[in-house]
Amino acid sequence: MFVVIFGRPGCPFCVRAVQLAERLESAKAIDGFRYVDIQKEGITKADMEKTIGKPVRTVPQIFVDQAHVGGFTEFDRYARDNSLLETAGA
Template identity: 50%
Template sequence: MRAKDLAEKLSNERDDFQYQYVDIRAEGITKEDLQQKAGKPVETVPQIFVDQQHIGGYTDFAAWVKENLDA
């Protein structure tokens, strides 16, 4: 999973980055639950949140990292 791999890489390389992976199936989270938390319809997983703010999917996360963390 590209998003998880990127998050692990950042976590290993930076002291200011931590992440938590949530398996929606294991946690019993439905697509509707995820959409409610994101505040909009979601079509793909994973969905990334940074400090409780919805970022989006992997492509959005990679762009956020480039813009905010210079990784």
């Protein structure tokens, strides 16, 4: 499974999402991840809303295998619910 994290600089939850993805990747619980800086790439929350299909108020916005998971809290829950953190030594 591949994770894509849409975030922005200075966002503490974006940092935490990347750290979690790094742990999961190093434990081979995921196949990899990509961090997309929405400011650098010129992506607006309105752009993400079109993709996700609902209002976007915060970042990060995280996708697993192109399926929208949510923010950091939902990503963390997803990892726990799918036993990915056990593989990563949580």
